[in-house]
Amino acid sequence: MAIPLLNYAPSCPNTRVEGFEVSTDERPKVYTTENILSSSDMKDLIEVAYRQIFFHAFKWDRQVCLESQLRNGQITVRDFIRGLLLSETFYNSFYEKNSNYRFVEQCVQRVLGRDVYSEREKIAWSIVVATKGIQGLVDQLLNSDEYLENFGYDTVPYQRRRSLASRDEGETPFNIKSPRYDGYHRSMLGFPQMVWQNEVRRFTPQEKSAKAGDPSLFVDMARNLKNARGTVSPRVSAMNISLSSVPYRK
Structure with a gap:
């Protein structure tokens, strides 16, 4: 018998309480098939869905069959997200590189568009993963009232209430706050790596830059002259002088 989902107390009122929304640059754009007018709009919607779930999709990661079915209206956006x-x-x-608790956190952020309420919610969804598997977790999240009320069947999930009128800056995006790999796997892969592809150039203000005739402009030239070795005349010893080369009077 499957264990029912444990009860957890909702918190984080930013995503639960409806308030006056102020349009800002940080407010996410809603992508839905209800206002698709051209093929380019559908292309943008698919790219946003990939970015929401994968953060970035390479050519190898793209689901060509699901994209074709979505373009032809055979499946809904909710079915595309499920795929x-x-x-x-x-x-x-995500699943192989993280523990069940962190995997649940990633799924809640990407599917429901919010952070987990508490550790109790992580435990509740982790039990679903352990008893019903990944498919059971995905189906239960997509069939939840929270998902259907906020995104329905035709809207791509997004981070809800990221920007509030009472704050100057919005919340950090999920993709930055919760990277794909956990700290343990990042250390195994050697992350983070600081690789400079080009030479780092330092900016010097114009008033501090050297003028014509400044001695600092000739430092490199002076160092080269100091390290350069001039032509040294060979030392002549009396032991290696040939008598035939010595001038003498006849």
């Missing part, structure tokens, strides 16, 4: 969550890319990149 991405059950894909091999999501399994290898």
